[in-house]
Amino acid sequence: MAAAVLLFFNFQLNAATNEIIITGGIESARPIGVVPFKYLGNTSLPENLSEVVASDLQRSGKFNPLKLSLMPQFPTTDTEINYAAWAQKGIDMVLVGSVESTGLNQFLVTFELVDVLRAQATGGQAKTLENGKLVMTRDHVIEKRTKTINGSDFRQYAHIISDIVYEKLTGQRGAFLTRIAYIKVLDRDTNPKPYRLVIADYDNVNPTTLLSSPEPLMSPTWSPDGNTLAYVSFENKRSQIYLQDIYTTSRTRLTDFPGINGAPNFSPDGKKLAMVLSKDGNPEIYIMDLQTRNLTRITRNRAIDTEPSWTPDGKSLIFTSERGGKPQIYQVNLASNRKSRLTFEGEMNLGGAITPDNSQLVIVNRTRGDYHIAKQDLKNGDMLVLTNTYLDESPSISPNGSMIIYSVLENGKPALAWVSLDGRFSFKEPVADGEVKSPSWSPFLL
Numbered sequence: 001m002a003a004a005v006l007l008f009f010n011f012q013l014n015a016a017t018n019e020i021i022i023t024g025g026i027e028s029a030r031p032i033g034v035v036p037f038k039y040l041g042n043t044s045l046p047e048n049l050s051e052v053v054a055s056d057l058q059r060s061g062k063f064n065p066l067k068l069s070l071m072p073q074f075p076t077t078d079t080e081i082n083y084a085a086w087a088q089k090g091i092d093m094v095l096v097g098s099v100e101s102t103g104l105n106q107f108l109v110t111f112e113l114v115d116v117l118r119a120q121a122t123g124g125q126a127k128t129l130e131n132g133k134l135v136m137t138r139d140h141v142i143e144k145r146t147k148t149i150n151g152s153d154f155r156q157y158a159h160i161i162s163d164i165v166y167e168k169l170t171g172q173r174g175a176f177l178t179r180i181a182y183i184k185v186l187d188r189d190t191n192p193k194p195y196r197l198v199i200a201d202y203d204n205v206n207p208t209t210l211l212s213s214p215e216p217l218m219s220p221t222w223s224p225d226g227n228t229l230a231y232v233s234f235e236n237k238r239s240q241i242y243l244q245d246i247y248t249t250s251r252t253r254l255t256d257f258p259g260i261n262g263a264p265n266f267s268p269d270g271k272k273l274a275m276v277l278s279k280d281g282n283p284e285i286y287i288m289d290l291q292t293r294n295l296t297r298i299t300r301n302r303a304i305d306t307e308p309s310w311t312p313d314g315k316s317l318i319f320t321s322e323r324g325g326k327p328q329i330y331q332v333n334l335a336s337n338r339k340s341r342l343t344f345e346g347e348m349n350l351g352g353a354i355t356p357d358n359s360q361l362v363i364v365n366r367t368r369g370d371y372h373i374a375k376q377d378l379k380n381g382d383m384l385v386l387t388n389t390y391l392d393e394s395p396s397i398s399p400n401g402s403m404i405i406y407s408v409l410e411n412g413k414p415a416l417a418w419v420s421l422d423g424r425f426s427f428k429e430p431v432a433d434g435e436v437k438s439p440s441w442s443p444f445l446l
Contacts, residue, residue, distance in 0.1 A: 029064035033094035041101030047154035056162035061425025113142040179442040181220040186434040230264035274308035355401040386423035
């Protein structure tokens with residue numbers, strides 16, 4: 001084997017990801033050291049693991065990775081860490097690691113998550129009782145893993161590392177190994193098929209166009225297994241709901257009723273699809289059994305009922321209705337058909353969805369003419385406006401319930417934006433070309 005070359009990765013948070021603009025909250029995030037992983041090899045690497053991990057952790061709103069220029073050292077393993085030096089920087093957790101080229105497109109990745117304060121207290125060695133005897137342990141090493149990966153798996157494995165770190169330090173499952181879907185609209189004058197159905201990593205890296213259309217596409221939504229998208233297409237000059245496999249790209253037309261066919265939303269078990277149909281007059285909420293294609297009508301009202309969304313237990317639907325005069329969020333129990341109004345604050349509330357823990361209702365709230373993302377506590381009814389951007393719409397909740405992705409107007413065009421569920425951290429991503437609409441966050445993929 002040729003002599004190995006020892007390198008450090010350059011550490012710039014946005015180099016391995018799309019440019020983001022942090023709009024608030026980073027000062028309240030927990031400082032963490034994500035040290036550039038050392039590379040032992042003589043070929044170029046397909047991805048910078050530590051950069052992706054640092055970006056993931058920063059995007060979660062929970063962590064504030066220390067800048068490269070402020071790092072006191074660049075250790076590769078726990079044994080090389082100067083605990084006191086990191087503690088002086090206000091860092092209590094450090095992630096270190098290495099990447100070794102082991103063959104053709106094969107790389108051995110090793111990483112350790114180290115509790116600096118615990119290590120300081122024990123001197124890096126602690127004693128524990130095991131089978132009646134005191135044995136030395138390194139309990140300050142929170143997690144240590146080694147794995148051989150292919151060059152094409154770098155980014156995916158970086159997200160896995162991020163998920164591990166996030167869960168170890170928050171007690172909540174990470175949502176970095178997930179995807180988003182959205183509609184992108186290019187210039188209609190220069191593109192014969194300007195409407196695009198796009199999927200990408202959760203951070204909008206690696207975008208892939210599943211469908212290009214000359215007519216509008218709308219409302220993409222994920223199946224619970226993450227394999228299928230339901231969406232609305234106007235390709236045939238009228239609204240129709242389609243299902244599309246994201247891996248084979250094969251698709252099936254699900255509805256072609258007269259009038260509106262819209263707002264599809266999968267049940268938590270993936271067996272049913274809620275939707276809006278106007279085939280019997282007004283727009284109403286229906287549920288379709290995906291195996292039999294049988295329809296069940298859920299609402300029957302003179303007003304418009306739209307935007308159905310399932311509760312996590314699959315026993316109720318949340319929907320938007322004008323039955324009270326202006327759009328508000330209602331809930332219907334599917335067993336009893338009993339309906340109740342959930343929102344009262346503001347001029348109107350739209351696009352409701354329940355967090356995975358069934359504690360919060362996420363909505364678009366209009367107050368004094370401004371549309372903002374808000375949440376309402378389902379127990380006490382308290383509402384908190386989370387955003388201060390312009391013309392916010394289409395909120396979608398991450399599968400762990402920690403973040404919300406939504407569409408925002410940026411320089412007169414919709415762009416993607418994210419806000420934490422507590423409202424403390426937010427960022428947005430400018431769109432280089434076209435418009436971005438209707439983002440939808442996937443379920444967990446592993």
